[in-house]
Amino acid sequence: MLVALGLSIVFICAAMIALRLFRLFCAIVIVMAGCFSHARAAWPDKPIRIIVPFPPGSASDLIARVLADKMGAKFSAGVIVDNRPGAGGTIATAEMLKSPRDGYTIMTGTLGTHAIAPSLYHGLPFDPLKDLLPISIVAEVPLLVVATRELPANNMAELVKLAQEKPGYYTYASPGNGTLNHLMGELFKQTAKIDMPHIPYKGGALAYPDMIAGRVTLMFDPIVAGIAQVRAGKLKALALAAPRRSAIAPEVPTMAEAGFPGLDSTLWIAVFAGTGMPADVVARLNGEINAVIQAPEVREKFAAQGALPVGGSPAEAGARFHADTARWAKVIKDAGIKID
Numbered sequence: 230m231l232v233a234l235g236l237s238i239v240f241i242c243a244a245m246i247a248l249r250l251f252r253l254f255c256a257i258v259i260v261m262a263g264c265f266s267h268a269r270a271a272w273p274d275k276p277i278r279i280i281v282p283f284p285p286g287s288a289s290d291l292i293a294r295v296l297a298d299k300m301g302a303k304f305s306a307g308v309i310v311d312n313r314p315g316a317g318g319t320i321a322t323a324e325m326l327k328s329p330r331d332g333y334t335i336m337t338g339t340l341g342t343h344a345i346a347p348s349l350y351h352g353l354p355f356d357p358l359k360d361l362l363p364i365s366i367v368a369e370v371p372l373l374v375v376a377t378r379e380l381p382a383n384n385m386a387e388l389v390k391l392a393q394e395k396p397g398y399y400t401y402a403s404p405g406n407g408t409l410n411h412l413m414g415e416l417f418k419q420t421a422k423i424d425m426p427h428i429p430y431k432g433g434a435l436a437y438p439d440m441i442a443g444r445v446t447l448m449f450d451p452i453v454a455g456i457a458q459v460r461a462g463k464l465k466a467l468a469l470a471a472p473r474r475s476a477i478a479p480e481v482p483t484m485a486e487a488g489f490p491g492l493d494s495t496l497w498i499a500v501f502a503g504t505g506m507p508a509d510v511v512a513r514l515n516g517e518i519n520a521v522i523q524a525p526e527v528r529e530k531f532a533a534q535g536a537l538p539v540g541g542s543p544a545e546a547g548a549r550f551h552a553d554t555a556r557w558a559k560v561i562k563d564a565g566i567k568i569d
Contacts, residue, residue, distance in 0.1 A: 280336035282321035318342025332510035363546035371471030373455035379443035396424035402436035453535035
């Protein structure tokens with residue numbers, strides 16, 4: 230009996246100790262959870278860096294600086310812009326992906342650097358579709374089809390007829406191989422089934438003297454640059470490669486209105502992060518970006534660059550990113566475009 234009573238006392242004591250240890254463990258977990266929640270709620274508690282894959286003064290840089298200015302005013306730690314140009318945006322992207330996926334390093338990217346470049350450059354140190362997380366499509370810039378005034382055509386249908394009558398005679402310029410301007414020209418050729426040689430330049434501005442002189446026929450170029458030449462009487466506008474007409478040039482028909490539906494890819498600029506970023510940080514960044522681009526003064530700044538604010542959810546940005554990647558990969562393959 231004494232032995233049994235002793236064992237019972239031992240078991241009871243052990244159970245009470247275990248219960249106390251369990252309560253202590255629960256208390257520690259609750260305290261740690263509270264500390265973790267407090268730390269997460271404090272985000273951001275240090276500067277956010279926006280990497281830009283272009284030099285200062287580019288459209289992507291200007292948009293990044295607008296975001297940095299407006300978001301920095303709300304975040305006490307501030308937002309800084311870090312320009313890392315070169316190699317079609319791959320240098321900037323690789324730099325971002327080296328950083329922790331905590332929301333403190335993000336980047337701007339364009340249709341060209343993120344949806345087109347992967348099909349042009351081989352041996353990239355990352356997989357864009359797996360490693361990149363689109364947070365928001367910030368803005369888009371439509372491309373204007375401008376032509377030399379020497380061209381005996383005033384719309385796209387007349388241009389196609391001329392090109393069919395003289396294969397290889399008419400040409401189109403671009404700011405360089407693999408740019409959206411180049412690929413839009415190739416897509417137009419494929420759709421219209423015409424032979425129109427491509428003349429690449431080292432920047433769109435360098436192509437304009439030859440176009441004005443009539444040595445090159447036409448070019449797809451951002452609307453602000455193109456319409457300035459049209460307003461000056463040096464070139465003529467044939468169509469706008471966008472889903473709808475632009476307030477900057479409401480008289481210019483879209484490609485669909487000109488008889489070429491589907492040729493309406495705009496040059497978008499988005500904010501990207503690396504995959505694996507906490508969902509609440511992604512949601513916070515997305516909400517802040519959407520709020521910034523809806524402000525009247527920001528919309529005015531965008532309009533001055535011919536850009537339209539887009540916004541939307543990360544899911545919508547991701548869907549557009551994946552769709553455009555697939556679309557231009559096909560154009561590049563069909564045209565046999567290679568950049569090594």
